[in-house]
Amino acid sequence: MRLTGVEIRDFRNLAEVEVFPHRRFNVLVGENGQGKTSFLEALYWLATLRPLRVARPREMVRHGADGARVAGEVLAGGLIHRLDVRLAGARREARREGKPVRAGAYFGSLAVILFTPDDVGLVRGGPGDRRRFLDRAVFNTRVGHLDDAVAYKRALQARNALLRDGADDTMLAAYEDVLGDHGGRMLASRQAYAAALAPRFAHAFTAIMGEGPTARVELRADVEDPAALSATWRAERDRDRQRGFTRRGPHADDLELTLDGRPARLEASQGQQRAMVLALKIAEIELLEAEHQITPVLLLDDVSSELDPRRNARLFEFLAGFGGQVFITTTDLGFLAIEADRRVFQVESGRITALEE
Amino acid sequence: MAEADPIRRLIHAFSRLPGIGEKSAARLAFFVLDAEPHVASELAAALTEVRARIRKCSLCQNLTEQDPCRFCADGRRDAGLICVVENVQGLLAIERTGEFRGRYHVLHGRLSPLDGVGPDQIHIRELLGRLAGVTEIIVATSPSVEGEATALYIQRLAGPLGVRVTRIASGVPIGSELEYADQVTLSRALAGRRDL
Ligand SMILES: [Zn+2]
Numbered sequence: 001m002r003l004t005g006v007e008i009r010d011f012r013n014l015a016e017v018e019v020f021p022h023r024r025f026n027v028l029v030g031e032n033g034q035g036k037t038s039f040l041e042a043l044y045w046l047a048t049l050r051p052l053r054v055a056r057p058r059e060m061v062r063h064g065a066d067g068a069r070v071a072g073e074v075l076a077g078g079l080i081h082r083l084d085v086r087l088a089g090a091r092r093e094a095r096r097e098g099k100p101v102r103a104g105a106y107f108g109s110l111a112v113i114l115f116t117p118d119d120v121g122l123v124r125g126g127p128g129d130r131r132r133f134l135d136r137a138v139f140n141t142r143v144g145h146l147d148d149a150v151a152y153k154r155a156l157q158a159r160n161a162l163l164r165d166g167a168d169d170t171m172l173a174a175y176e177d178v179l180g181d182h183g184g185r186m187l188a189s190r191q192a193y194a195a196a197l198a199p200r201f202a203h204a205f206t207a208i209m210g211e212g213p214t215a216r217v218e219l220r221a222d223v224e225d226p227a228a229l230s231a232t233w234r235a236e237r238d239r240d241r242q243r244g245f246t247r248r249g250p251h252a253d254d255l256e257l258t259l260d261g262r263p264a265r266l267e268a269s270q271g272q273q274r275a276m277v278l279a280l281k282i283a284e285i286e287l288l289e290a291e292h293q294i295t296p297v298l299l300l301d302d303v304s305s306e307l308d309p310r311r312n313a314r315l316f317e318f319l320a321g322f323g324g325q326v327f328i329t330t331t332d333l334g335f336l337a338i339e340a341d342r343r344v345f346q347v348e349s350g351r352i353t354a355l356e357e
Numbered sequence: 358m359a360e361a362d363p364i365r366r367l368i369h370a371f372s373r374l375p376g377i378g379e380k381s382a383a384r385l386a387f388f389v390l391d392a393e394p395h396v397a398s399e400l401a402a403a404l405t406e407v408r409a410r411i412r413k414c415s416l417c418q419n420l421t422e423q424d425p426c427r428f429c430a431d432g433r434r435d436a437g438l439i440c441v442v443e444n445v446q447g448l449l450a451i452e453r454t455g456e457f458r459g460r461y462h463v464l465h466g467r468l469s470p471l472d473g474v475g476p477d478q479i480h481i482r483e484l485l486g487r488l489a490g491v492t493e494i495i496v497a498t499s500p501s502v503e504g505e506a507t508a509l510y511i512q513r514l515a516g517p518l519g520v521r522v523t524r525i526a527s528g529v530p531i532g533s534e535l536e537y538a539d540q541v542t543l544s545r546a547l548a549g550r551r552d553l
Contacts, residue, residue: 104542144547151501151502154471154502155502155506157471158469158470158471158502158503158506159470161470161471162470165470167470167475170510170513170514171468171470171475171476171510173509173513174468174506174507174509174510174512174513175470175506177505177506177509178502178505178506178509181505182502
């Protein structure tokens with residue numbers, strides 16, 4: 001799938017933008033703070049309905065404006081779909097073909113994968129960052145995963161409230177059943193996804209680094225058998241009452257990254273960490289294409305400046321082989337090894353203009 | 358010009374209604390003030406009357422003028438079958454299908470520990486108190502986390518008493534083409550599939 005047109009109003013520092021992207025490479029060049037990242041954020045919002053980098057959706061609206069709007073034309077399977085998301089006050093409305101639709105009907109219309117310098121948190125950060133990466137990746141392949149994750153989180157908060165309120169066993173058991181239903185599906189999806197991701201990740205890492213340590217990714221599930229979740233919570237009930245929260249379950253899972261068997265968080269050098277992140281994303285994209293016949297749109301935010309020449313070269317090698325559409329921001333065209341099949345856009349003070357080439 | 362107190366009180370009263378914010382409340386209040394006098398008096402009378410004459414049925418908690426309500430009083434309806442709904446709108450939706458000939462039980466809510474709603478707030482005790490002679494409870498709560506937990510809670514209490522507890526299926530609306538059902542609805546329908 002790819003974007004054939006993008007229209008933005010009052011999103012961050014972008015007052016009014018209209019862009020007709022190239023089917024392959026779209027390079028946004030400009031100084032920092034001019035709106036390059038805002039443009040990628042707008043596309044990310046259009047695809048996922050999730051704000052990036054802001055605590056409250058309201059912060060996406062340009063200073064002094066009433067609301068924000070991002071619209072896009074997506075070419076997928078030979079058909080053009082019109083997507084449109086707007087924020088007015090606290091109200092967000094997503095439309096498909098001009099008609100307001102629920103998130104469930106909207107998702108899947110546009111798949112994006114984002115690369116940012118912050119991604120290195122995947123290796124260095126806590127399990128929560130990796131679970132978020134995993135769940136977002138699973139969601140791209142199974143829309144119901146989000147539904148399960150949201151329901152699981154809500155039921156977990158409810159069980160924790162019950163634990164603190166001294167609720168009886170019957171009440172707790174009812175919530176454990178709900179948790180087991182959503183958590184069981186969530187866990188099974190994570191396991192299947194991580195198993196499919198693992199070989200592609202190891203391969204991509206070796207391709208980037210050459211000879212050297214072996215990298216692995218593996219789901220460390222807190223409870224390994226989805227069918228055993230309810231029994232685990234039942235067995236932990238009294239201890240959980242003392243703790244005041246639910247200790248075990250998929251919310252304690254980790255997507256473990258290791259280098260020669262040792263935690264990458266502690267062992268990996270800067271360069272190895274960046275290579276791992278790159279390998280994770282490449283594996284994710286390959287998996288989407290190979291097993292789900294989805295070619296996502298890639299959004300790369302100023303990643304070249306973070307990579308050494310060798311890994312940068314490997315990234316562009318991958319992009320050259322990737323047939324889909326790419327949006328990439330940079331402060332300097334010289335960082336990018338993209339000469340053909342491209343459109344270059346100048347970004348300055350919130351205005352985006354295509355350069356004649 | 359300072360607003361007179363009664364106007365502010367009316368705006369405040371409207372703003373407590375579900376789905377009404379401050380702005381809409383003010384619009385409603387000024388509409389009432391600008392309209393013919395009988396609009397306000399009819400509204401006031403209807404509001405007073407509904408509170409004075411409508412109460413909860415002592416058996417099923419449905420809102421009714423007569424106690425027991427027309428469903429509980431109807432001897433042709435199967436007293437061995439109870440459909441549990443969250444609210445009166447749910448009861449009316451089931452009733453419109455014309456398929457259900459049993460009795461109802463209206464919870465007026467659903468379990469929600471995060472909002473401080475427990476079993477005592479939603480007429481669960483009244484439900485358990487009327488299970489003599491009941492063979493099946495059909496739980497028709499919403500497919501939300503709270504609706505599911507409410508259904509499972511009822512199942513855990515009523516099941517051991519020898520009552521069969523069932524849950525309405527959630528999924529693809531009848532008559533709608535599969536390709537038009539949204540993906541979340543479809544994935545739920547798949548997760549809740551049954552043997553044929
Ligand atoms: Zn009744």
